[in-house]
Amino acid sequence: MCSVNDAEFETDDELMQPDEVPQTEGAICKKCNENNAEVVLRVKDTYCSTCFLAASTHKFRATIGKSKLVRPTDSILIGHSGKAGSTVLLHLIKGGMSEAVHKRLMYKTAVLYVDDGAVLGQTVDQRKSTISAIREQVHGLGFTGYAVSLNESLHSSEPKIYPLEEEAEDLKGDSDVVDLFNAVSSYTSKEELLHKLRQKLLISVARSLGCCKVFTADGATDLAITILSNIALGRGAQLPLDVGFVDSRELDIRILRPMRDFTRKELIYYLNFHKLETIQTPGLTTKKEPYTSIQKLTEKFVTELNTEFSGTVSAIFRTGEKLSIGNLEASNLIETCALCRAQLDTVFTDTSSLQATEFSKLISAEGPKGKIGKAAFELKKFPCVIDAAENVLLRDSKNCDNCSCSKGKEKFEMSAKNFEKYLCYGCRLIFKDLDKQHSIPNFLQNSVRQRISLDDMREEIADFLL
Ligand SMILES: [Zn+2]
């Protein structure tokens, strides 16, 4: 599951083997009152495997059904990581597709594996062997799929995806994303960045494949961890988007989390009863100290507390569910974060049309001799400055040899400091950890360019002339 948080948090090896052997001896399934119990959930709820699996299918269908967001013939991109959550997700969807006609799921599906091996320090051969394991697993579950390299998330162009059947050819060309991650100093920010880039890639691949929905496999345990770590990371305002059933920050494509009611324990039972294999790939902080990142520490806290107090995950999860903020849809590009596309929690003004009106009022009031009018006039003499203004964040064009200004570009480049204006609070923290020598990824520069408001342009121009 190339999903939001699953990859960071999902099942480490040890989680695949619950150490507590369920005390089911002599117990009877509380559902059918007939079979011997094989499953214990919430300390005392006992089920036989048949009832447990039927309940799992029902829960999955109900989660999707009650949202009324998915139409039977929707095209859906399924983020798949090979781990527990997305393996169960694929199996449940396949099961739904072979149900009796009136209950059958008819989705057109595409499965996507995001290859982030390069930033995890894997060699090309290791990545290839992971991809071929994913291919076998996806085929075994009855799907065909695609793979895409995380490197593609850094570009503004359509991501290059390739069918899983094909051998990955140019796995080497991932230096951009590796350099970027190397330039980020903390693991907390690396994890955040990985999560945001993965999310962005899912959306852009869905768009290019014509899918209107993305399914990710975040389960209840993942989401409980996300709730707490998001708060610690200053992303409280985005919680409903990050942990709710639907993430609606993109207008054309919705990310849905149909596995959100499954705990890790339930996933493991499901996998075991169906004899499904998962593929264990390391995460950024696998085998590292728990204090390596806020996310890892939060995971340790939640899972350990949950072994002692089994209601922990659901208590956090249900509390998070009650949080909501008004209109979550990205109504206006300028008001959204250039990286994560959540509404900016850092500005509280009415922008866009109001700003445009203000700006033209200002110019009319000042007349052609006013500062701004003069600025606009002066600028005509220096085409490279206009050019530079459009490329506010380009750092590699130091020399100006097109006209007489000599300093224009350099001056505008300094406004790269203003870059953070276009980020939400949480994403600003990521870039605080980015080496100042490292350039801002291309797609972000483009994304910022689309967001530059008239107010900012005015500031830039005035700054330049003063
Ligand atoms: Zn039963």
Ligand SMILES: [Zn+2]
């Ligand atoms: Zn953001």
